[in-house]
Amino acid sequence: MQSQTMAAEKLSPAAPPADAAIAIDDVTLRFVTPDGHMMTAIRDFTMTVARGEFACVVGPTGCGKSTTLNLVTGLLRPTTGGVRVMGNPVTDISRDIGFVFQADALFPWRSVIDNVAAGPLFRGTPKAQAYEKARDWIGRVGLSRFEKHYPHQLSGGMRKRVALAQTFINQPKILLMDEPFSALDMQTRTAMQDELLGLWSGLKSSVVFVTHDLEEAVALADKVYVLTAGPGTVKSVYRIDLPRPRVMADIRYDPKFIEIAKVIWNDLREEVQLGQSRGLQTGH
Amino acid sequence: MTAISPTEQAATRATSIVAAEAQARARLRKRHALVIGLRLAILVVFLGLWELCADYNIIDPFFFSSPSGIWEQIWSWVTEGTSQGPLWLQIYVTLEETFLGFAIGAVGGIVAGIILGRNKLLADVFSIYIKIANSVPRVVLGSVFIIALGLGMASKVALAVVMVFFVVFANAFQGVREADRAMIANAQILGASPMQITRSVIIPSAMSWILASLHVSFGFALVGAVVGEFLGAKQGMGLLISTAQGAFNANGVFAAMIILAVMALVVEFLITRFENYVVKWRPAPFNEQGT
Numbered sequence: 258m259q260s261q262t263m264a265a266e267k268l269s270p271a272a273p274p275a276d277a278a279i280a281i282d283d284v285t286l287r288f289v290t291p292d293g294h295m296m297t298a299i300r301d302f303t304m305t306v307a308r309g310e311f312a313c314v315v316g317p318t319g320c321g322k323s324t325t326l327n328l329v330t331g332l333l334r335p336t337t338g339g340v341r342v343m344g345n346p347v348t349d350i351s352r353d354i355g356f357v358f359q360a361d362a363l364f365p366w367r368s369v370i371d372n373v374a375a376g377p378l379f380r381g382t383p384k385a386q387a388y389e390k391a392r393d394w395i396g397r398v399g400l401s402r403f404e405k406h407y408p409h410q411l412s413g414g415m416r417k418r419v420a421l422a423q424t425f426i427n428q429p430k431i432l433l434m435d436e437p438f439s440a441l442d443m444q445t446r447t448a449m450q451d452e453l454l455g456l457w458s459g460l461k462s463s464v465v466f467v468t469h470d471l472e473e474a475v476a477l478a479d480k481v482y483v484l485t486a487g488p489g490t491v492k493s494v495y496r497i498d499l500p501r502p503r504v505m506a507d508i509r510y511d512p513k514f515i516e517i518a519k520v521i522w523n524d525l526r527e528e529v530q531l532g533q534s535r536g537l538q539t540g541h
Numbered sequence: 542m543t544a545i546s547p548t549e550q551a552a553t554r555a556t557s558i559v560a561a562e563a564q565a566r567a568r569l570r571k572r573h574a575l576v577i578g579l580r581l582a583i584l585v586v587f588l589g590l591w592e593l594c595a596d597y598n599i600i601d602p603f604f605f606s607s608p609s610g611i612w613e614q615i616w617s618w619v620t621e622g623t624s625q626g627p628l629w630l631q632i633y634v635t636l637e638e639t640f641l642g643f644a645i646g647a648v649g650g651i652v653a654g655i656i657l658g659r660n661k662l663l664a665d666v667f668s669i670y671i672k673i674a675n676s677v678p679r680v681v682l683g684s685v686f687i688i689a690l691g692l693g694m695a696s697k698v699a700l701a702v703v704m705v706f707f708v709v710f711a712n713a714f715q716g717v718r719e720a721d722r723a724m725i726a727n728a729q730i731l732g733a734s735p736m737q738i739t740r741s742v743i744i745p746s747a748m749s750w751i752l753a754s755l756h757v758s759f760g761f762a763l764v765g766a767v768v769g770e771f772l773g774a775k776q777g778m779g780l781l782i783s784t785a786q787g788a789f790n791a792n793g794v795f796a797a798m799i800i801l802a803v804m805a806l807v808v809e810f811l812i813t814r815f816e817n818y819v820v821k822w823r824p825a826p827f828n829e830q831g832t
Binding site for chain 1: 721723724726727728729730731732733734737741742745746748820822823
């Protein structure tokens with residue numbers, strides 16, 4: 258039991274400090290479904306991400322993982338409780354935020370460079386400057402030869418690289434990721450995780466990374482939030498003390514990693530089972 | 542047994558690949574020639590049978606015309622002009638009405654489709670009226686327009702506009718509604734204003750829907766213009782048909798029909814060229830990938 262606390266320290270929930278990058282404070286979100294029923298997506302949800310911290314959120318299917326991200330963007334408003342980003346209450350989509358989607362959200366009618374330049378162009382950067390910046394970021398994700406290609410001409414992994422460049426070019430202080438690599442095969446996913454950590458270490462954004470893959474969460478994160486089966490709330494929080502820089506291909510064989518994953522999995526398992534049995538009952 | 546060196550192996554492999562490619566290309570060319578040949582054969586057989594049946598009075602050329610009769614009619618229109626003036630003027634007038642009606646109807650349809658597609662309240666309020674307006678048989682409106690706008694160009698343009706508008710509107714509206722949610726959210730978070738989202742996400746993603754409707758609706762615009770001329774006009778291909786009909790001149794009706802078909806085909810070709818230019822980002826459809 259001693260070794261557990263060394264690698265995966267279970268944190269006690271506390272009200273977020275004022276200077277946190279992201280502070281979700283005791284939020285409950287309910288909405289009315291189209292057929293008139295009240296649904297609780299998440300309840301009494303508290304989460305803190307310090308500046309430069311990499312937080313992962315894991316939980317069973319349908320527990321409101323993605324909802325937490327939409328609270329931070331401002332696309333959803335909490336029913337009760339408050340959300341602050343960089344100390345300010347969320348009112349509108351903040352310019353500090355970057356978002357990488359699970360689905361392919363690239364613009365298929367734009368070439369790679371036009372896709373990557375989209376952010377700066379939307380924000381009013383002069384054209385020449387925006388394209389210069391875009392070229393730089395395309396180089397950083399290793400796609401310089403594919404600047405003029407359209408998304409349909411690229412592989413799934415390459416499209417994700419474009420999506421990363423498109424997001425990172427805005428140099429977001431807050432980076433939100435919604436199961437971004439879940440559609441990729443194992444090898445590509447590992448490569449993309451390394452790519453992500455490389456880009457992140459250069460920028461030191463505060464990250465919330467939602468995934469259903471516990472190993473991915475432990476490998477990437479400083480802090481892992483385990484959610485309960487819906488309506489989601491925080492079941493437990495773990496600090497992951499694995500040294501950085503981490504190499505994704507090797508870390509999964511690290512005994513310390515395995516130990517941490519086991520501890521958190523024990524916690525997560527009952528929620529997954531609960532979520533699945535509920536899913537079978539309701540047919541989802 | 543003699544060993545083959547790797548370079549030799551590579552060389553023979555390369556030549557066999559080149560040969561196989563040449564063979565495949567030859568096969569494709571042959572098939573293409575076969576398709577074209579069969580198409581021409583069907584045309585020749587059809588026209589030949591028609592001509593023969595007319596010559597031997599199996600079908601009455603007075604009612605059903607004949608290829609040679611149609612050709613003579615077109616030739617006399619080209620060389621001597623029609624009863625209403627030179628042929629090119631008739632074509633020009635009809636094309637002008639068609640294009641004006643097509644342009645106004647298409648632009649109106651696209652703008653209305655985008656505005657209603659982007660605004661849920663407007664869409665809910667106006668959808669019922671658009672359904673009602675759409676269910677009115679539009680050709681009948683031709684009579685209304687002739688009474689209101691006279692025998693000139695305006696009444697034909699108006700009819701072509703209403704023929705085009707609803708088709709383009711319905712497609713533009715649907716295209717806007719089908720725009721990908723994740724893509725819109727992505728643009729929003731990247732920093733796009735509502736105007737920028739409309740310009741750089743909504744319109745491009747509705748474009749394939751809109752272009753599909755333009756193909757169909759150009760034909761509708763032509764129908765609108767010709768029917769308008771039919772109902773009352775001083776110039777145009779529709780009037781040419783109605784005059785020929787009045788004189789029991791089957792050759793004239795068929796000849797005008799063929800000229801209209803050629804006009805429609807030429808414009809259809811131009812629209813396809815335009816479409817390929819606008820949506821060059823799209824992956825090639827599966828059936829075109831092999832060629």
